Amino acid sequence: MRQCLGMPRAIDLMHQAFAALSQGEVTAPQRTKISSDQGTMLYKPALLPAAGIFVVKSVSVFPGNVTQKLPVTTGILLVNDATTGLPLALMDAEYLTALRTGAAAGLACRLLANPNSRQGALFGTGGQAYQQLQGLLCALPLDEVFVFSRHKEHAEVFCRDHSQASSPCRLIPNPDRNRLHECQVISTATTSLTPVFQDLEIAAGTHINGIGSFMPTMAEVPAETVCRATVIVDQRSSCLNEAGDLRQPMDQGLLPASFCPAELGEILSGEKVGRRSPEELTFFKSVGNAAQDVVCAAEVLRQAEATGIGTTIEI
Amino acid sequence: MRQCLGMPRAIDLMHQAFAALSQGEVTAPQRTKISSDQGTMLYKPALLPAAGIFVVKSVSVFPGNVTQKLPVTTGILLVNDATTGLPLALMDAEYLTALRTGAAAGLACRLLANPNSRQGALFGTGGQAYQQLQGLLCALPLDEVFVFSRHKEHAEVFCRDHSQASSPCRLIPNPDRNRLHECQVISTATTSLTPVFQDLEIAAGTHINGIGSFMPTMAEVPAETVCRATVIVDQRSSCLNEAGDLRQPMDQGLLPASFCPAELGEILSGEKVGRRSPEELTFFKSVGNAAQDVVCAAEVLRQAEATGIGTTIEI
Numbered sequence: 145m146r147q148c149l150g151m152p153r154a155i156d157l158m159h160q161a162f163a164a165l166s167q168g169e170v171t172a173p174q175r176t177k178i179s180s181d182q183g184t185m186l187y188k189p190a191l192l193p194a195a196g197i198f199v200v201k202s203v204s205v206f207p208g209n210v211t212q213k214l215p216v217t218t219g220i221l222l223v224n225d226a227t228t229g230l231p232l233a234l235m236d237a238e239y240l241t242a243l244r245t246g247a248a249a250g251l252a253c254r255l256l257a258n259p260n261s262r263q264g265a266l267f268g269t270g271g272q273a274y275q276q277l278q279g280l281l282c283a284l285p286l287d288e289v290f291v292f293s294r295h296k297e298h299a300e301v302f303c304r305d306h307s308q309a310s311s312p313c314r315l316i317p318n319p320d321r322n323r324l325h326e327c328q329v330i331s332t333a334t335t336s337l338t339p340v341f342q343d344l345e346i347a348a349g350t351h352i353n354g355i356g357s358f359m360p361t362m363a364e365v366p367a368e369t370v371c372r373a374t375v376i377v378d379q380r381s382s383c384l385n386e387a388g389d390l391r392q393p394m395d396q397g398l399l400p401a402s403f404c405p406a407e408l409g410e411i412l413s414g415e416k417v418g419r420r421s422p423e424e425l426t427f428f429k430s431v432g433n434a435a436q437d438v439v440c441a442a443e444v445l446r447q448a449e450a451t452g453i454g455t456t457i458e459i
Numbered sequence: 460m461r462q463c464l465g466m467p468r469a470i471d472l473m474h475q476a477f478a479a480l481s482q483g484e485v486t487a488p489q490r491t492k493i494s495s496d497q498g499t500m501l502y503k504p505a506l507l508p509a510a511g512i513f514v515v516k517s518v519s520v521f522p523g524n525v526t527q528k529l530p531v532t533t534g535i536l537l538v539n540d541a542t543t544g545l546p547l548a549l550m551d552a553e554y555l556t557a558l559r560t561g562a563a564a565g566l567a568c569r570l571l572a573n574p575n576s577r578q579g580a581l582f583g584t585g586g587q588a589y590q591q592l593q594g595l596l597c598a599l600p601l602d603e604v605f606v607f608s609r610h611k612e613h614a615e616v617f618c619r620d621h622s623q624a625s626s627p628c629r630l631i632p633n634p635d636r637n638r639l640h641e642c643q644v645i646s647t648a649t650t651s652l653t654p655v656f657q658d659l660e661i662a663a664g665t666h667i668n669g670i671g672s673f674m675p676t677m678a679e680v681p682a683e684t685v686c687r688a689t690v691i692v693d694q695r696s697s698c699l700n701e702a703g704d705l706r707q708p709m710d711q712g713l714l715p716a717s718f719c720p721a722e723l724g725e726i727l728s729g730e731k732v733g734r735r736s737p738e739e740l741t742f743f744k745s746v747g748n749a750a751q752d753v754v755c756a757a758e759v760l761r762q763a764e765a766t767g768i769g770t771t772i773e774i
Binding site: 179181182200202222234314324 | 484491492493495496497498499501504506513515516519520521522527529530533537539542543544545549559727771772
């Protein structure tokens, strides 16, 4: 998978994904959820005719697996041809999901962050963090990225593990909190229920990517920050329903019920405007969507076929 | 797949499937359907805790494939562990679907047909036909099976191809229509929109399995036959909604709106009674359900693991 698709190309593919999403070209019915006593399976099918494929992502979420040292989350993508219906490929969804999520943040940075951003911050060092970092580094000429984690040692390990791949940008674990004010770009990739920074820590002109909060009970960014920012979302319907970062200020009356943030695809098409001035605060909120999966899966398949990577199985 | 699970064991497994189905132990949300210009994908997930697995069946239906000599229908089953969520296996759904459909008919024959049935009839020679025949032969001591097809040559080819495997029962293609009246058991496995026989052709005491009609527009069995028969279904909700064999007489007022046929699982549990006399006409209508897939997939996986059949793949 890694040989077939890396961050630079994935960011390009996000143009296609978000344009298709905002133009209603993606068919992605609501996911189906089934729970056993121990956990939940989520089945998310989608079709993007332009990509030539159907994709269904089958994701398991079994929190108790932690105690058995098994993965809490696994994912498998099944790809079928949009013209013949024939099954084409089976892919691990873990790398692809992290990559496309990082690529969305990268595209948002290209479109919304101040292009001369030199300092960045990353909150969270879990499964999404490395691709979030890659998204930032591909999009902006960063000299330093400050890495924050609730567990200081996790930030240290993360920076040690990824410093070489991030060079010449320096990764700095657990810096003095004051340094957050120097950052022109911040990505949050945590499962936090409460904001991971305070509004007064954020300087004017900063661009924030929030990819962690995907349920109404979760929030990474303070309501005050959300309210003073220009908010851009991956998909309005899902973000306004699912993301606590937006849902909570709306429910508290801090944002109007008519709150209607632009979609990234609408900025790509020129229909809406993103950043208007260097001093503006911008916030890209993403809960992720099937269009991103489909364009990435199509590219992985193309590359795998072109280069002979992968295994042909008979069933 | 064939080495792992054959008809006799599949019929036994249908006891478990239909009992679980009627006792509400199967979680099977409505299938998700997505269509491209050329065809449709159907995604059907299910959980049966007693079988220890989740299953999602991804089926393609692309009618135009016929002109390219590609399969109109393909199916893939993904199996996840109910306790850990981990992906366990990927299976071709084609054989499994035909097998479990034939096994349901076989179980219905055991429970509902006159046990001394010697003559049978099979309508249809398509993808389901061979396993329908197997279901009949496993359940009843048949001497002859009359094979009917709209295309006489299809019946001839079918009988030639399967005569050896069906011995000592004789397969007779396109017999004189009068012989249908000799049959004590009939299976219909066609995509017909209109009944494949007339009511007066059916003798008292006959048991009929109908597995072809799965949409309200389709019907294989005449309304008169349905109305004079004791009707048993695999699952009430799906059969009364989807099967034209039942839907059409209900819509025409030939069956009451309160029509409430027994489920096979209710007969297994003794909650309801099937055949009451040798003269009674019985009709088992099946549209198929996820419980059948899950129990068969679980058994295939057990056997494959026990015997080392199958391929381990890394993704």
